[in-house]
Amino acid sequence: MIAFLARRLVHGALVLLVVSLLAFALSAFVGDPVASILGLNATPEDRVVLRERLNLDDPWASRYLSFVGKAVQGEFGMSYSAQRPVIDLVLERVPATLELAGVALAFSLLIGLPIGVYAAVFRHNWSSGAVMMLSVIGVSLPSFVVGILLIFLFSVRLGWLPSFGRGEVVDIGWWTTGLLTVSGLTSLIMPAAALAVGQVALIARLVRAEMLEVLRTDYIRFARARGLKPRVINLSHALRNTLIPVITVSGIQLGFLVAFAIVVEAVFQWPGLGLLFLQALGSTDVPVISAFLLLAACFFLVINTIVDLLYLVADPRLRVRGGLSSEGAL
């Protein structure tokens, strides 16, 4: 167990090293901070002065070390465009993105699970075929198309839901939540739905496949032979045993939901990390881009580690082997 954890930490450190190198290279070489900060107006003298102040003429190794040193302390410098510390900007945006991803995940489970179960139990029924067909469409529709369709229908045509923003939010310490106000909740529905559409299909197909597998096993047959009601068999015996893979996949999906949120956040002007990242890209605000990359890497690492640990808990055989290969690592 400890050996496993240690190995995971080493892997994680390696990944972070690579990502931090990339993020640094971005800020140092690709972005040309002087051009980004000063723009076309700069005179040659202005540029020399700024280069000196940013220590751009130091050897890159020492600049990299100071970049990492500061990043570890949570200092990513000032955003060029917002003129505020990057870390403040990022922390401010985290709650919006996590709430969106969390609700989207809940949507996809609440809708995907029943669909999957239905399609497995009534697998010979034409309606389950139709549902599965629909799920293919769900997987293949890009979330921004879904988003724009939803806006057109529910905001412009029906006027039921707000087309942009997060509505009214409530501060709880440093966390802001839109889950406690009516306008916050109505604002959340469409972005979360747009984000969840692809996931619903994924979960449904996963549940269906797992259920079919389980329904073929002996203990389900015996349960049937004992004359238990189909409802009991399907829900308490079969479904429970399909849940473990569903949970792990959902965990990993949460990471993807956060990543995909970029597109949905742009469509709905959702004030989260993805929108911040896009705006930073648009204005080549390199400190923000670097910070986003590093944080995204950390986020994926943490989720993957947790998922691996869950495997460990769920499957005792892995514990006996004393470790786990690095599948599922970033």
Place this chain on the structure above:
Amino acid sequence: MLKKMLLTASVALALTASPMQAAELRYAGTTPALTMDPHATNDFVTTAIFRQVYDSVVGLTLDMELAPALATEWEYLGDNTWRFKLREGVAFHDGTPMTAEDVVFSIMREKDSRFYTALFGGISEAKAVDDLTVDVISTAPDPILPRKMTRMFVMSKAWAEANDSLEIPDLGAEGAEAHSVRNANGTGPMKLISHDPSVETVFERNESYWDEWPGNVDKATYLPIGSAPTRVAALLSGEVDLIVDLPLQDIERVSSTAGFKMEQAPQFLLMQLEMDGTRDVALDTWNKDGTPIESNPFKDVRVRLAIAHAVDAELIVDRVMRGNGRIVGIASVPGFGGYQADLDERWPTDVERAKELLAEAGYGDGFTTQLNCPLERYVNTDDICRAAASMLAQIGIEVRVNGMVWPEFARMLVNGPTSSFHLIGNGSNSFDSQDTFTSTMMTRDADKKEGFFNWALYSNEIVDKVARELPVTFDQEERTKLYREGLAAARDTVSAVYLHQPMITWGMKDGITAPIRSDATLTLQNVVVPE
């Protein structure tokens, strides 16, 4: 039916979603206001927003003419000194009176901003003569200083002192957020209530505003909505009353929907194709057979004229811009100081004449060249470049369009410039054509800061003479003569192939009156919303 549904929906939404106050305006644009510190950015979207809170020393009418604002009159005393008389009885939003000391403080603060070196770098000192008189002393004569003062924003000194904001927030350095980024204390028509760049900026009417108030807005909220379809949807669903960036492709849709209208004004931006006027060998240019060219065709005025005659700006405005542009014939636009309406006539489009000119110049077989084209920042540049390329193909000039993202394009110019042929939008810092002469058309000498934005190295003696004389000429008649001489020379030698001014397009609900100013500012005190 659809329209009716839409209307009921928007009404229902307006009634339920936001408790409509008597006169509230919710308006949306593409990008957020970056900062509320008026000296810390020159981004025009942000400027249009902090202008609600901060007045400038000299004001602008809706037609962009100079008007008394915080200064009621100004005169040139000689000796590089301008005297500004300040308005009596103006108060900051916190109630403290505005005095010469605040103006002096603001001038000294803004002149040091790296965003305003082009405008105010020449100011050496500002002095308070008495409580309501300020002298501004420059290192050289500056006849257009009053026009530049339309972008000199006055902040309360005591407030800045109390909030540790005497200095402009410093970007390269580490540190905390400056107070002035999200708070403000100006004398403007609106008070800043809150500013959250990612979500909204809220203003409330300044009841003790010094100027008259033609509109009826008590409260206004600016919302950034980056995605164009969402912004349009927010307007059509009634969630916002007005959007300041109506995308070209949605103009028809909005203006044909009952209950909505569209309004336009030409933007202070001149789209033009710039051509290498100095190098002996043009960059990225080849003979028709693919061998590198050993001359610079663009240096020959006949070739420049040929290109000007071949590129049909009307067709570009018509097709690419869907009619949303104003054709430009000289290096100045209406509203700029020094604009000459009678000279503003674009070269005729004449392919035969263009071919003749090209043959006379010895390029009868044409040549191949590369057009560097910034892909964002301006409207539909990609299509403009490709349209120009196909028009030039008709006279034998084969053009390869080299699309570049803006940072890459900007780097090419700032670190070079290394482009012999490109599309660019030309504005003016001070809204005076003098700027165009001194910074975009004068022979480039970066060390002397002459012709600093003359990225294609255009060079003409008359233009240079005008560029040197305008900044030291105070007599209005003399100035007019110089403007005319310079603008005509620039047009005749094709300082650039002028194309068009894009239109600023706003979409809004019927019943709203919102005059557009060419600097893209929505002046909230002039807005009337239905009660």
